[in-house]
Amino acid sequence: ILNRQKHLDQNSTANIPPGSRGLPLIGETIQFIRAVNSNKGFYDFVRNRHIRYGNCFKTRIFGETHVFLSSTESAKAILNNESGKFTKKYIKSIGELVGDRSLLCASPHHHKLIRGRLANLFSTSSVSGFIRQFDESIIKTLGEWENEGTVIVLDQALEITFRAMCKMLMSLESEDEVVEMLKEDVASICKAMLAFPIKLPWTRFYKGLKARRRIINTLGKIMSERRCSQTEREDFLQYLLTEDDKACSDGNPSLMTDAEIQDNILTMIIAGQDTTASAITWMVKYLGENQKVLSLLRDEQLQIAEKNLNKSFLSLGDLNEMPYASKVVKESLRMASIVPWLPRSVLQDSEIEGFKIKTGWNIDIDARSIHLDPMIYKDPNKFNPSRFDDEAKPYSFLAFGVGPRTCLGINMARAMMLVFLHRLVTTFKWEVMDSDSSVEKWALFARLKSGCPVYVRRIDG
Numbered sequence: 001i002l003n004r005q006k007h008l009d010q011n012s013t014a015n016i017p018p019g020s021r022g023l024p025l026i027g028e029t030i031q032f033i034r035a036v037n038s039n040k041g042f043y044d045f046v047r048n049r050h051i052r053y054g055n056c057f058k059t060r061i062f063g064e065t066h067v068f069l070s071s072t073e074s075a076k077a078i079l080n081n082e083s084g085k086f087t088k089k090y091i092k093s094i095g096e097l098v099g100d101r102s103l104l105c106a107s108p109h110h111h112k113l114i115r116g117r118l119a120n121l122f123s124t125s126s127v128s129g130f131i132r133q134f135d136e137s138i139i140k141t142l143g144e145w146e147n148e149g150t151v152i153v154l155d156q157a158l159e160i161t162f163r164a165m166c167k168m169l170m171s172l173e174s175e176d177e178v179v180e181m182l183k184e185d186v187a188s189i190c191k192a193m194l195a196f197p198i199k200l201p202w203t204r205f206y207k208g209l210k211a212r213r214r215i216i217n218t219l220g221k222i223m224s225e226r227r228c229s230q231t232e233r234e235d236f237l238q239y240l241l242t243e244d245d246k247a248c249s250d251g252n253p254s255l256m257t258d259a260e261i262q263d264n265i266l267t268m269i270i271a272g273q274d275t276t277a278s279a280i281t282w283m284v285k286y287l288g289e290n291q292k293v294l295s296l297l298r299d300e301q302l303q304i305a306e307k308n309l310n311k312s313f314l315s316l317g318d319l320n321e322m323p324y325a326s327k328v329v330k331e332s333l334r335m336a337s338i339v340p341w342l343p344r345s346v347l348q349d350s351e352i353e354g355f356k357i358k359t360g361w362n363i364d365i366d367a368r369s370i371h372l373d374p375m376i377y378k379d380p381n382k383f384n385p386s387r388f389d390d391e392a393k394p395y396s397f398l399a400f401g402v403g404p405r406t407c408l409g410i411n412m413a414r415a416m417m418l419v420f421l422h423r424l425v426t427t428f429k430w431e432v433m434d435s436d437s438s439v440e441k442w443a444l445f446a447r448l449k450s451g452c453p454v455y456v457r458r459i460d461g
């Protein structure tokens with residue numbers, strides 16, 4: 001496949017990508033929603049068309065044209081975006097739910113400013129502090145598991161990651177009343193993200209919007225209380241407010257408005273909770289089904305546990321000494337492809353892989369197909385962390401994206417997965433009680449429908 005990306009000229013012989021435009025006006029939206037509402041999940045819609053049409057195809061959903069691409073060459077060109085011809089774009093429903101000031105939806109210029117501000121929050125020292133907090137919380141949760149019993153991993157992981165996000169962003173503790181309410185509202189927003197953007201009281205989308213409004217109000221109240229409080233907190237919100245106040249008192253314009261801070265705190269909860277919890281759940285399933293891998297992993301982790309006998313919590317240094325666990329995390333992310341495709345919009349007519357791509361179309365890099373391409377990964381459906389002993393082919397590992405829109409929380413996410421792994425494998429043995437790989441309906445990120453029930457037994461029990 002040629003990776004030629006150039007201005008279309010009058011004489012271009014490039015073709016329009018293959019694919020069906022579906023019915024007038026609604027295109028293939030019904031087929032898409034049918035997949036969203038099935039146990040195979042919304043990716044099934046893309047998988048079927050990828051099989052039928054190949055690495056580049058076109059469809060129409062929610063009134064817009066989408067082109068799906070699944071080659072490392074197109075990933076490189078589009079995600080790096082050196083030509084400046086592409087911008088990030090989510091479907092309308094997602095945009096309205098996270099808010100137009102969220103860095104997910106901001107214009108390229110605005111995105112640069114907000115990302116610059118938020119990137120400071122993810123410094124090495126902030127990740128180090130987070131690891132300690134997170135470890136403490138994991139130890140507490142695993143301590144509550146019975147000596148022997150069945151645990152639903154997804155429920156536990158959603159709880160743990162939500163608590164971690166609330167603490168890191170706003171110093172909210174699980175006992176705080178507001179946390180439970182926020183959790184339910186965030187879940188309603190996530191369920192509304194793939195819904196028809198119809199605002200009628202009984203629709204999923206409307207309920208998601210109402211949940212968003214409640215969250216924004218709560219965040220507004222938390223911010224006002226913070227401004228009046230004498231207590232200095234060490235969290236993301238404090239940092240954003242202090243920087244902002246400093247700029248204003250120096251006579252500079254506000255760095256981020258309150259509305260921007262609110263949209264972006266909400267964005268970080270949504271971007272960080274569900275994704276990491278789903279990834280942890282798949283990882284537990286893959287390990288439970290691959291005992292040889294688990295045994296190698298446990299050997300590595302028990303050595304670290306032994307070395308840390310006199311230390312209560314893991315540090316960043318410990319996580320840097322987990323080469324096998326890091327490969328387990330990477331392999332789990334490859335196989336699960338939690339974010340199945342990376343959405344962009346075309347700002348200027350282009351030619352990609354020999355096909356015409358028109359201004360205004362959406363272009364989606366199909367990360368899942370790349371992750372499961374046998375030409376890139378040998379035996380792609382085999383869970384084999386050692387495949388990452390060698391460097392992966394450039395642009396073939398897209399779990400966190402690449403380029404200027406790479407996941408901001410990548411180090412936090414990896415840290416959460418490694419800390420969870422360490423505590424799990426050094427405390428428990430487990431058996432996966434339901435091997436069904438069906439995914440939850442309406443979920444934006446691939447979540448196991450079974451939630452992955454496991455029967456756990458303490459190692460020393």
Ligand code: HEM
Nearest residue numbers: 271272275276279338339342399400401405407408409413
């Ligand atoms: C395993 C867990 C996670 C996965 C698989 C994941 C994956 C991704 C992916 C694929 C993107 C979009 C990249 C693109 O479109 O090119 C993204 C963006 C983002 N992620 Fe994550 N993420 C995870 C955890 C987190 C966490 C823990 C946080 C924050 C605490 C976070 C914050 C963000 C933000 C703010 C963006 C938007 C970046 C931008 O548009 O500039 N993510 N993530």
